[in-house]
Amino acid sequence: MSDCKDELIAALERSLGRERQARKISEVQLEVYSRDIYESNVQLKAQTKEVSYKQKHLAFLTGLAENIWQLETPQALLENYLKECCTFLSHSVATFFEINKSNQVSQLILKKTEDIAQHPFYATFDIATLSHMLQKIDMKALKRHLIKKDSGHYVELSAYLKDTHYCLPNLHVHMQPIYRNVDQADEDNLGVMCFFYQSHNDIKELKLQTINTFRPTLALALQRKRAEYSMRNKVLELEKANNNLTTLQAHLVESEKLASLGLLSAGIAHEINNPLGFVMSNLDTMQDYLTDLHTAISPLDSITPETLNSPDGAYNLALALKQLNDSLEVPYLLKDSQEILDSSLTGLHRVKEIVADLRVFSRMDNHALVKVDLESVISRSLNMVSNELKYEYHVETALNKDCYILGNDGQLQQVFINLFMNAKHSMEAGGKLKISCVSHDERVVVCVEDNGHGIKEKDLKEIFTPFFTTKAPGKGTGLGLSISYSILQEHHAEIEVKSEIGKGTTFTLTFAVYYEQRC
Amino acid sequence: MKGIVFNQLQEFVESEHGIVLWDKALTACDLPSQGVYVSTMNYDDSELQGLVGFFCNHLSVDAPTLVRAFGEYLFPRLFVMAPDQAKEAKNLKAFLLMIEDIIHVEVRKLYPDASLPEFDYQDNNQDLLMLYRSPRKLCHLSEGLIKGAATHYQEKVSIKQTCCMHHGADHCAIEITFS
Numbered sequence: 185m186s187d188c189k190d191e192l193i194a195a196l197e198r199s200l201g202r203e204r205q206a207r208k209i210s211e212v213q214l215e216v217y218s219r220d221i222y223e224s225n226v227q228l229k230a231q232t233k234e235v236s237y238k239q240k241h242l243a244f245l246t247g248l249a250e251n252i253w254q255l256e257t258p259q260a261l262l263e264n265y266l267k268e269c270c271t272f273l274s275h276s277v278a279t280f281f282e283i284n285k286s287n288q289v290s291q292l293i294l295k296k297t298e299d300i301a302q303h304p305f306y307a308t309f310d311i312a313t314l315s316h317m318l319q320k321i322d323m324k325a326l327k328r329h330l331i332k333k334d335s336g337h338y339v340e341l342s343a344y345l346k347d348t349h350y351c352l353p354n355l356h357v358h359m360q361p362i363y364r365n366v367d368q369a370d371e372d373n374l375g376v377m378c379f380f381y382q383s384h385n386d387i388k389e390l391k392l393q394t395i396n397t398f399r400p401t402l403a404l405a406l407q408r409k410r411a412e413y414s415m416r417n418k419v420l421e422l423e424k425a426n427n428n429l430t431t432l433q434a435h436l437v438e439s440e441k442l443a444s445l446g447l448l449s450a451g452i453a454h455e456i457n458n459p460l461g462f463v464m465s466n467l468d469t470m471q472d473y474l475t476d477l478h479t480a481i482s483p484l485d486s487i488t489p490e491t492l493n494s495p496d497g498a499y500n501l502a503l504a505l506k507q508l509n510d511s512l513e514v515p516y517l518l519k520d521s522q523e524i525l526d527s528s529l530t531g532l533h534r535v536k537e538i539v540a541d542l543r544v545f546s547r548m549d550n551h552a553l554v555k556v557d558l559e560s561v562i563s564r565s566l567n568m569v570s571n572e573l574k575y576e577y578h579v580e581t582a583l584n585k586d587c588y589i590l591g592n593d594g595q596l597q598q599v600f601i602n603l604f605m606n607a608k609h610s611m612e613a614g615g616k617l618k619i620s621c622v623s624h625d626e627r628v629v630v631c632v633e634d635n636g637h638g639i640k641e642k643d644l645k646e647i648f649t650p651f652f653t654t655k656a657p658g659k660g661t662g663l664g665l666s667i668s669y670s671i672l673q674e675h676h677a678e679i680e681v682k683s684e685i686g687k688g689t690t691f692t693l694t695f696a697v698y699y700e701q702r703c
Numbered sequence: 704m705k706g707i708v709f710n711q712l713q714e715f716v717e718s719e720h721g722i723v724l725w726d727k728a729l730t731a732c733d734l735p736s737q738g739v740y741v742s743t744m745n746y747d748d749s750e751l752q753g754l755v756g757f758f759c760n761h762l763s764v765d766a767p768t769l770v771r772a773f774g775e776y777l778f779p780r781l782f783v784m785a786p787d788q789a790k791e792a793k794n795l796k797a798f799l800l801m802i803e804d805i806i807h808v809e810v811r812k813l814y815p816d817a818s819l820p821e822f823d824y825q826d827n828n829q830d831l832l833m834l835y836r837s838p839r840k841l842c843h844l845s846e847g848l849i850k851g852a853a854t855h856y857q858e859k860v861s862i863k864q865t866c867c868m869h870h871g872a873d874h875c876a877i878e879i880t881f882s
């Protein structure tokens with residue numbers, strides 16, 4: 185029994201010992217835990233600090249990244265960048281400059297925050313000071329150094345002084361090469377970001393590193409901005425060139441007109457010469473007639489009062505007049521004179537008409553669209569080429585009256601003359617030219633049809649292209665149809681061409697009918 | 704194996720057979736820990752094996768029976784530590800299905816170095832197959848724990864293993880049939 189008790193007591197003692205030991209171990213364990221907790225707390229705090237720090241850096245970078253693509257010019261972009269940088273760095277003056285090919289400083293920009301501007305030292309550090317200071321620096325050597333480094337770092341400016349006696353302000357300088365443009369001559373243009381600090385304590389290394397990470401993005405943005413900029417300039421140039429071309433085209437239209445006028449002038453001269461010829465010979469004849477008529481009434485010259493009072497005198501006078509009247513065929517002369525005058529008038533009318541047509545055609549300035557009668561435009565155009573089509577050609581017209589459209593007389597005439605002359609050229613050995621002008625369904629449709637040699641399919645696409653011609657060199661400008669085309673476009677006319685080799689070509693022009701505008 | 708398991712084993716032995724037997728076992732086994740167990744600390748798995756071996760010998764029971772009984776005893780003590788979500792399980796099956804993805808996950812949060820088994824489930828409505836994998840091969844402890852859980856939920860179940868790591872399989876399949 186006592187053995188049992190002893191056994192129990194011994195067991196309890198040992199158990200107690202184990203419990204104590206366990207407690208001690210737990211206490212130590214607890215201390216370890218609480219130290220662990222403390223340490224992880226400290227770590228957490230440090231991490232939180234780092235995170236908030238990183239967040240600040242990130243916010244700075246994202247802020248930059250957001251803005252950078254929105255700004256208009258490379259200059260604005262740089263200015264914004266510098267402003268953001270000096271706010272971020274808080275105790276620094278942020279500057280940018282380019283060291284150009286000839287190692288001169290250009291595009292100098294300087295930014296400081298408002299806080300800094302109040303500071304006695306930084307207040308005097310302005311763009312003039314900086315510019316003056318940079319002039320003392322051997323930019324060639326500095327450039328070489330920066331290119332070699334190709335990253336943000338501190339630069340001991342005094343090492344690059346051209347004149348060692350010059351006293352630099354006591355500054356800490358951090359430089360970051362941003363971009364480098366190398367031209368064909370292997371000359372460099374180097375863009376440099378440069379941060380100036382008065383005190384070494386103000387330098388926040390990590391912030392500079394963060395700024396440094398943005399260098400490639402900034403370089404890219406600048407490059408794009410510049411490209412955009414020059415693109416915009418190119419567009420402006422193109423616009424200018426286009427305007428020039430438009431004026432040039434207007435001139436071309438006129439010169440084409442003059443050219444066709446030149447082509448037509450021989451015919452027109454002939455047209456004018458013909459009536460002029462017979463008017464001249466008519467007038468010659470009239471001169472002879474006039475002499476005869478003078479002779480016929482010459483006995484009247486010798487009349488005196490006595491002759492008239494004596495019966496013989498009067499008789500003799502009458503006799504003489506009668507004889508002359510008969511011998512000179514005065515009645516015939518008078519009748520023929522009338523005819524001569526009539527035909528001369530007709531001839532001169534014809535000349536007047538031709539000149540009037542020409543005047544409309546050659547009018548250069550007025551391109552306004554007004555109410556015009558297509559039938560009369562076509563007739564006048566035909567008049568102008570009538571000499572060209574006089575022999576070997578049969579012209580068939582079916583022109584409805586009152587085909588009014590909104591158009592320009594002279595320009596339309598140019599189109600038709602061009603079409604008629606083309607038709608003639610396609611019918612070298614003569615042929616038939618059919619011209620119709622009808623108005624229906626609010627449209628006026630003009631057809632110009634020839635039975636000439638036709639246009640090849642591959643040429644058909646080209647006929648409205650400027651300077652395209654199938655005529656021999658020196659025979660055509662190659663502008664006629666393209667100009668006609670642009671004129672017809674201005675008239676909002678549709679143009680259709682059908683052509684069959686050996687059979688002929690038909691141009692169909694469709695215009696909108698002119699409506700009187702009523703208020 | 705965590706100290707908590709040894710502490711519970713100690714309580715289990717002491718409550719059934721008295722403090723002297725526990726003390727005897729510790730003296731006989733001469734364990735590296737000297738029987739000093741702190742619930743949160745890790746001890747070699749072999750210590751558990753040694754103790755179980757001693758008790759089997761001493762009490763003339765086979766290990767599975769002993770370990771099962773311990774599991775049953777252990778369950779209510781573990782249950783109090785279970786996360787609320789598991790405690791709110793509406794029946795045994797729902798609870799068992801939470802062991803792998805909720806209960807032991809929560810254990811791991813508390814003891815990142817805990818040695819826990821891996822359970823896969825096959826739910827066949829009337830019965831549930833729990834596939835047990837662990838290098839400690841404590842499938843019988845699972846059986847006991849499940850039995851304890853059934854008692855907690857006042858459900859009648861029959862538990863048997865269709866295959867067992869102790870018979871050379873790579874896993875144990877514990878089949879729980881609900882009646």
Ligand code: HEM
Pocket residue numbers: 704705707708781782784785786799802806807810816817818819820821837838839840841842844845846848849852
């Ligand atoms: C029926 C329900 C449960 C079963 C079948 C089960 C199964 C197991 C098994 C078999 C082990 C031994 C380790 C191994 O085999 O690798 C174990 C360990 C453990 N289980 Fe469970 N468990 C259950 C419920 C619980 C509950 C409710 C808790 C409480 C939160 C819990 C906490 C633990 C702990 C702390 C360990 C010890 C880990 C170690 O020693 O490192 N278990 N469990």
